[in-house]
Structures are given as structure tokens and as C-alpha cells.
Amino acid sequence: MSADFSERRVKMVDGQIRTTDVTSAPLIEAMLTVPREAFVGAGQKDLAYIDEDIRISDGANGAARYLMEPSPLAKLLQLAEIDASDSVLDVGCGSGYCTALLSRLARSVVALESDSALAETAKSTLSSLGCQNVTVITGPLPQGHAAKAPYNVIFIGGSVEEVPPALLDQLAEEGRLVAVEGRGNSGVARLFFKAGGVVTGRRAFNAAIKPLPGFERAHAFEF
Numbered sequence: 640m641s642a643d644f645s646e647r648r649v650k651m652v653d654g655q656i657r658t659t660d661v662t663s664a665p666l667i668e669a670m671l672t673v674p675r676e677a678f679v680g681a682g683q684k685d686l687a688y689i690d691e692d693i694r695i696s697d698g699a700n701g702a703a704r705y706l707m708e709p710s711p712l713a714k715l716l717q718l719a720e721i722d723a724s725d726s727v728l729d730v731g732c733g734s735g736y737c738t739a740l741l742s743r744l745a746r747s748v749v750a751l752e753s754d755s756a757l758a759e760t761a762k763s764t765l766s767s768l769g770c771q772n773v774t775v776i777t778g779p780l781p782q783g784h785a786a787k788a789p790y791n792v793i794f795i796g797g798s799v800e801e802v803p804p805a806l807l808d809q810l811a812e813e814g815r816l817v818a819v820e821g822r823g824n825s826g827v828a829r830l831f832f833k834a835g836g837v838v839t840g841r842r843a844f845n846a847a848i849k850p851l852p853g854f855e856r857a858h859a860f861e862f
Contacts, residue, residue: 644676647688651675651709655690661713665723669743670713677764678706678736692849695734696757702852704733704757707796711819711828711846712737716794718830718843719817721745725791728809730780731851735761737796742770749787750775753853780853783809790814797851798826807831807838819846 652670661667676687679695686693692705716737721727721744732738732750734757741748742765750765752758755777762775776784781803783793789811795802795818802818810816816831816838826847831840 644674644684644687648672648675651688651690655708655710656713659710659714661717663717665744666713666716666721666740669740670709672743673736673739674768675706675709675736677768678734678739696754698754698852703849704731704754704852705797705849706733706736707848711848712740714844715817715819715828715846716740716744718828719792719794719815721792726787726811727792727794728783728788728790728806729794729796730783730806731796732761732775733757733796735765735775737794738773738775739765739768739770741794742773745792746772748773749784749790751780751784752777753780780851781805785809792816795819795851798822798846798848799851799854800856801854802829802831802840803854807833810838812836819848822850823847 676684679687692708695706696704698704725745727741727745727748729738729750732752738750758777765773783806788809791811791814793816798819810833814833819826819828824847828843828846829840830843
């Protein structure tokens with residue numbers, strides 16, 4: 640069965656990743672190496688390489704969680720321009736697939752997850768795959784993890800209404816934060832960059848990905 644999944648990884652990269660202008664050799668190698676099927680439920684493994692989001696948890700209060708489809712995930716990771724010397728904060732690591740990719744691209748990764756069950760699953764799977772440069776932390780996603788800040792790269796693994804200041808504050812000088820702001824077809828991938836202590840952002844491309852819970856904008860009361 641492993642040989643079958645290996646072939647599916649190659650097809651995923653050739654049919655879903657390379658065709659969307661993803662050219663980063665280290666990223667492509669990571670996606671050819673990391674077994675995506677290890678990060679979904681036992682009954683979902685045959686779906687692991689389809690070009691769709693895969694539901695991995697019903698979540699709390701109906702806030703389901705998903706394994707992001709390969710194409711937008713690869714484009715977002717490429718946007719971050721991750722270097723082998725970078726420390727990375729992976730916000731909303733879910734079952735850990737993106738974290739496993741990041742572990743092969745960066746020096747160290749802090750994987751932050753608010754769902755304790757998902758965090759335990761991620762920790763177990765990442766350990767079994769030998770991802771020794773990863774630390775899995777359970778906590779509120781919008782707050783980040785200041786204890787190990789600053790980070791060269793912060794990656795938000797789902798769409799948000801807006802990026803909270805707490806995460807931007809945890810960027811190192813010349814650090815990058817990648818996020819998709821907006822829901823559904825109105826989602827826009829943005830790259831935030833810190834220079835001279837000031838963070839600026841630019842629009843990169845349209846991206847429709849599933850939302851992360853906890854990042855809803857507080858609506859002001861109107862008379």
C-alpha cells in the first residue's frame with residue numbers, strides 16, 4: 640500500500656502543485672516525501688491526495704477543522720520563502736501535515752493548536768515520522784506563542800477575518816507572516832513583512848480556504 644501512496648504523492652505534485660506555479664525545489668521535495676495519508680483518519684486514507692479539503696475534526700461549537708487541499712497550501716508556503724535557518728510558528732497545525740512540511744524546510748517549528756485532541760494526534764504522528772525539530776503547543780490560536788518568539792515566519796493554516804496584532808508582534812525583524820484574510824471566494828492571500836520594526840502587508844493572490852476558529856472580527860454595537 641505504501642508504494643501506492645508514493646505514486647499518489649507524485650501525481651499530486653505533478654497534477655496539483657507544479658501546475659499552480661509552485662517551483663520551490665525544497666517545498667516540492669517535502670511534498671514528495673511527507674506521507675499525507677498519515678494525517679487523516681483511518682477511513683480517509685484513500686482520499687488523502689484528492690484536490691479538496693479533508694475534514695479532520697468536527698471541532699467545538701460546529702467549527703469543523705480541515706486538512707487544507709494541497710494546491711493552495713503549497714502556494715501559501717512558497718509565498719513565505721522559508722529558509723533552512725528560519726524559526727516558524729505554525730498557527731492552527733491541525734493534525735500536523737503542514738507542520739511536517741515546515742519541519743523539512745525550516746530550522747525549528749512551533750506548532751500551535753487550540754483543539755487538544757488534534758494537538759495530541761499531531762504530536763504522535765510527527766514524532767513517529769521523526770520530526771525532531773517540532774514542538775507542539777496547545778493554546779488559543781490568535782494569541783500565538785510568545786514564549787518562543789520572535790519567529791522568522793508565521794504561517795496561519797486557515798482563513799481569518801483579520802490578523803490579530805499579537806501575531807504580528809511575534810515577528811522577528813525581516814520576518815514574514817502569511818495569511819488568508821476573508822472567507823470563501825472573497826479570501827485573499829497576504830504576505831506581511833517586518834522592517835525597521837514596522838509591519839506592512841501586500842496582496843498576493845486570491846485563495847478560498849476553510850476558516851480557522853477564533854479569528855472572527857469583533858463587531859461594534861450600532862445604535
